[in-house]
Amino acid sequence: MKIVLAFFLLIISNISHSESAPTLFDANVIPHASVISHEDCFSGVFSSYKSWKEEMVFGKGIKELAFKQRFPESDFNQYKDTVQCYSFVYEVEQHLVKGFVLYPKGLLNEKLPSIIYNRGGNNVNSHTLKFGNLFFYHFPLALEGNVVISSQYGGAMVWPKNFKGNGGVDEYGGVEVKDVLA
Template sequence: MLKPLILTAALSSSIGALAAPTINNQQVEQQKNCFSGRFETYAIWRGMIENKIKRRVTEPQKIAQRMKVFDERFGEEQFNAFKDKLNCTNFKYKVDGNDVWGYVIKPKGSVQLLPTLIYNRGGNGNFGSVVFGAMMANLFPIAEQGFVIIGSQYRGTFSKDDNLDQFGGEDVNDVLALLDLIPHVNGADTNRIGMFGASRGGMQTHLAAKQTSKIKAIATIAGSADLKAGLEIRANMEKVYKNRIPNYAQNKDQELAIRSVLNWVDTLPKDRPILLIHGEKDKRVSATHSENLAAALKKHKVPHKLVLYPEDNHFLERSKSQADAEIVSWFKAHL
């Protein structure tokens, strides 16, 4: 994951220009190429970022420093390589009467069906949305290893109805609806479907997988497993819960328990392996979430693997390539 400074590169502009259909389904609208508009070339994208920084920062040295960080995290050579190797499409679909944005990323030119991964983003509302920078940092490196990746931005994102996100409520339907679209994605293997998520997306992953038998393996990165315990470490998350979760004031304990997989580990299937990845210096979602969940999974004989990075944070800035390799290896082994 990357810090919000980079991820908020431009919400609406990440939608791109019209592309040839990647999903052959009449319920899917406005399929658009990710590599278009402000993201057609690295130079255009970089110029947009630089202009945005200049509107906030006046000192040339600080501007140069921020652009250096951008170039180090992304880079023109890497951008062009991904553009050559991958198809990336943003699309709109309907869930419960709501317009929801999603995306599909897959290797170009594959002649065989590829395992499919549903990715669940973190954040809430527009914060944490999967804009182009997030795709390039977190999803392109995995997709190029031979996976179709499909994900939801969750209802309300990129719209005026930002309050539609219930943080693990009805928005979970936006994830489950992707299962109906996968059979219509060219090149996606419907018999090999996995799911992974980061931060809040870890919670979303467990909530969605709980309602289907189609998911064969799971991975979470810095995932939330016990929301109530998490408030003891990061109390300001209660503002998010109050704003997002329906009836939170009246049913706080119940609503947090529903969203916390640690409370219902005994219901998890014994044939769906779970990978848990966490940085031990994570100050947003403590590594104890994954450690405690791993202990519970062991107790209930649910196959799993816990990977901790002692010197890393919520965004896995030091261990990104290692974490990606773990994810790729996990799903190749279990799908």
């Protein structure tokens, strides 16, 4: 527990805030030895509401009206303007794990409450955290002034099909608990 608390305190005290994500890996963004890479959540297809909507409507077959009702553009813009969000990859006992960290922009010089968000489910695609999950659960918590950290756990179906690394094993509450603690 002390290690987890230390990790949160390091994030709160050492992250140098900027309006745009670093273009190269910067260990000061998530200052923990096990973190090997990170990326701003608002990059790629999520860099704008329009590109995210187009990906979901044209790429995934979601009805546009349903998307707009479920994910209002005004909320997307508010989260992008007020919440810093990173997806990151970290190593735990020779396997790689993906996670997220979110916190309110501009409040890093203050002590903030921290929330560890443990996703439910097992190693099926529908039980992994996606941007839509962040939209409903993580962003509102960060908007309220919290640091939110979550892990996909080992064995999660979050790696591309051509991934050659070790993504861990989902033991349904077994050894992957270490992924959360790390």
